[in-house]
Amino acid sequence: MSFDQNAFLIIFTASIISISCGLLGVFMMLRKMSMTGDAISHAVLPGIVIGFFVSGSQRGLEVIIGAGLLGILATLIINWLKNKAKVQLDASIGITFTLLFAIGIILINMLAYKVDLDQECVLYGEIAYLPIDLWITNSGFSMGPRITYLAVLNLVLVSAFIYLLYKELTLTSFDENFGLVIGIPAGAINLALMSMVSYTTVSSFEAVGAILVVALLVVPPATAFLWTKKLTSLIKLTCALGIFIAIAGYYMAYLVDSSIAGMMVAVGGVIFLGSALFKSIKPNFIFGTSTPSKPLEI
Amino acid sequence: MSDFVYFFTFQDSSIAFVVIGITLLGIGSAYVGTYSFLDKKALLGDAISHAVLPGICLGFMLAGEKNPIYIVTGAFLSGALATFLTSWLKSNTRLSDDAIIASILSIFFGFGVVLLTVIQKSGNPEMAGLNQFIFGNAIAILEEDLYIYGGLAVLIIITLTVFKKEFSMLVFNADFGKSIGYPMGAIRLIFNVLMILAVVIGIQAIGVVLMAALLIAPGAAARFWTDKLSKLLLIAGAFSAVSGIMGTYVSFVIPQMPTGPWVVVFLSLFAFASFLFAPKKGVLxxxxxxxxxxxxxxxxxxxxxxxxxxxxxxxxxxxxxxxxxxxxxxxxxxxxxxxxxxxxxxxxxxxxxxxTPKGKSEAKRIVRLHRLWELYLNEYMNIAPDHVHDSAEKLEHILTPELEALLENRLNYPKLDPHQETIPRDNDEL
CATH class of the missing domain: 1.10.10 (Arc Repressor Mutant, subunit A)
Known part of the structure; x- marks a missing residue:
């Protein structure tokens, strides 16, 4: 197979997106907040639509700001329902994201003739069009695909965020109360993580769609978690899985002629279920009994 | 206005079918959802509703058209697979519940999207009907669909009503049920089947993404109005049916509007109104x-x-x-x-x-309650006199006249409290 520049660009962008999502997803999973990630990725929809409507294009900064605000709003509503209204957590998540998502869909339908945004694009995304969506400078010079730049920028920000706040994130993920006692603002860290998740959701939704972002947030970390107990190797494995999913997903999608993002998730799902099966069967027929589990090392 | 009259007088028999359909499925999913809400498994419904998408697509591919029987069967099977995988992963891996549910949800949805794009590229003209399953379109419910969806909804409602005792045992105290000899495993299986069925019949009207709201919101909202299970189910069903009809009406008036989002918006309005304004439990x-x-x-x-x-x-x-x-x-x-x-x-x-004289007797009453309680704690609970003050400080505001009389009687109308202070009575001189 000869070198295909478009294929390379798509795989490269998809890998970058899945690494950013995976990095955040590891911490979401450790905090038992995977469903909150799911909720945020649904809830940013109205923000995207409003930002889209205000700026008139999907390139505007308004889209990112709108979605970021909505993501934080969703987190706040969930917390309010849980703490103030005393609704149980799973129900507060379910009610919040369905309401915001429904509002988003209604807005899309109302503004359908004014903005170039349809619900399928938001839901599934289409990374295959990436090579023709170029960033063209004012002088008319083409700088390459726009979404790739967005994805790289996102990865840089996410990595910087995690690198700078690594200690705080780790501590509050494993023992929030201890973190609070030694003076780490756990609430602020949490909100910052949620903002990063919403920003990542927005910057990725064009490529992989709002719902499949969840898969990239959740599935690679969950798969890696089955294989390792160390946080650093968890992160490394998650990134490796992200890249593998991007490559395998692209070629599988090419083979059956389907959505690349969907196929990436399907590949991830197969790896996840395979790992779960392998890990759950192994102790029984090799060792006879299951090995005692060690406490989670950091 | 003429739209309103036209819609609600059911001159058009297809509107009547749609309203009957949405009411039945609203009540059915509210019933199932209330139980799963009480079981603290509300998000399982979300996972199932995303997970039926690949089944719908497979059913469509096999039938080659939008045949309700194929689609319901396909959706049911993939929902069942998702439910099974969720509980299997829970017992065989050390992943937390939320990670399992989020993984299953997104993996199945990913498969669904793959199949959907494959169908799209096959150029089947019936494809347009399939998109309705994503966001729902109640107006598209036809008479023959109604017999299947409505029939299943009635089946759910009847099963849940007849076996109310068994299912409430399942959600409130499954261990107790097991210990007195009920087959709890089988009951859970039946319950899961009902839940999947509720999702399957709802997707036509509400769509896969938002179906979770129809399961979660009615129960959560009704929980603020009552503590009784039978009332809870009735209120949840009513919320769900009313918002279903309102959502259908909106998508009837504005033709390109999908029904699902509007039903969810009305349902959420009811839910948030309950959270805020419900007597006793509401925030306000x-x-x-x-x-x-x-x-x-x-x-x-x-x-x-x-x-x-x-x-x-x-x-x-x-x-x-x-x-x-x-x-x-x-x-x-x-x-x-x-x-x-x-x-x-x-x-x-x-x-x-x-x-004032009235004020003095009120003050005496408060001090009396305080000291009576201190004495009671000291004499009957054997708590040291220097440890009784804090509790009395709280209870002096809450003790009722009946309790006061009981305490007086039990302590034999005492004169002094543990700190040797006088317990004031109304006719004392002070």
Missing amino acids: SRYVARRYYLKKTHQDHLLKAIFHGIEKGKSSFPIEEIYQSFPYRKGETKQSIDNLVKSELLINNQGFIDF
Whole structure:
């Protein structure tokens, strides 16, 4: 197979997106907040639509700001329902994201003739069009695909965020109360993580769609978690899985002629279920009994 | 307006079918959802509703058209697979619940999207009908669909009503059910089947993404109005049916509008209204009750402070001195004094505060309750006299006259409390 520049660009962008999502997803999973990630990725929809409507294009900064605000709003509503209204957590998540998502869909339908945004694009995304969506400078010079730049920028920000706040994130993920006692603002860290998740959701939704972002947030970390107990190797494995999913997903999608993002998730799902099966069967027929589990090392 | 009349007089038999359909499925999913909400498994419904997408697509591919039987069967099977995988992963891996549910949800949805794009590229003209399953379109419910979806909804409602005892045992105390010999495994299986069925019939009208709302929101909203299971189910069903009909009406008036989002918006309105305004449990009424209680305790403390002063032999109470005995709470104290003066418990005589006869007996009552409780704790609970004050400080505001009489009787109308202070009675001199 000869070198295909478009294929390379798509795989490269998809890998970058899945690494950013995976990095955040590891911490979401450790905090038992995977469903909150799911909720945020649904809830940013109205923000995207409003930002889209205000700026008139999907390139505007308004889209990112709108979605970021909505993501934080969703987190706040969930917390309010849980703490103030005393609704149980799973129900507060379910009610919040369905309401915001429904509002988003209604807005899309109302503004359908004014903005170039349809619900399928938001839901599934289409990374295959990436090579023709170029960033063209004012002088008319083409700088390459726009979404790739967005994805790289996102990865840089996410990595910087995690690198700078690594200690705080780790501590509050494993023992929030201890973190609070030694003076780490756990609430602020949490909100910052949620903002990063919403920003990542927005910057990725064009490529992989709002719902499949969840898969990239959740599935690679969950798969890696089955294989390792160390946080650093968890992160490394998650990134490796992200890249593998991007490559395998692209070629599988090419083979059956389907959505690349969907196929990436399907590949991830197969790896996840395979790992779960392998890990759950192994102790029984090799060792006879299951090995005692060690406490989670950091 | 003419639309409104046209819609709600059911001149068009297809509208009548749609309304019957959405009411039945709303009630059915609200019933199932309420149980799963009580079981604290609300998000499983979300996972199932995303997970039926690949089944719908496979059913469509096999039938080659939008055949309800193929689609319902396909959706049911993939929902069942998702439910099975969720519980299998839970017992065989160390992943947390939320990670499992989020993974299953997104993996199945990913498969669904793959199949959907494959169908899209195959160029089947019936494809347009399939998109309705994503966001739902109740208007597209036809008569023959109604027999299947409506029939299944009725089946769900009947099963849940007939086996109410078994299912409430399942969600409230499954271990108890097991210990008295009920086959809890089988009951859970049936319950899961009903839940999947509820999702499957709902997707036509609400769509896979938002179906979770129809399962979660009615139960969560109704929970704020009642503590009784039978009432809970009725209220949840009513919320769900009413929002279903309202959502259908909107998508009837505005043709390109999908039904699902509007149903969810109305349902969420009901839910948020319940969270805020429901009597007793709503945020607002709890806030009001808390404010009232804080006000009352402060007034009680104020009366008590004056009473203690009289006990120590003070004769006059300048208002400034009272302010100082509640440091940093001058505004609140002033408010309390004003209220007490207004309710004729205190009189403000040119900056000097004094009891009215009514106020004195109220103050005596509070101090009496406090000291009675201290004595009770000391005598019956064997708590040391220096440890009884804090509890009495709380209970003096809550003890009812009946409890007071009971305490008096039990302690044989005592004269002194554990700190050797007099327990004041109404006809005492002070």
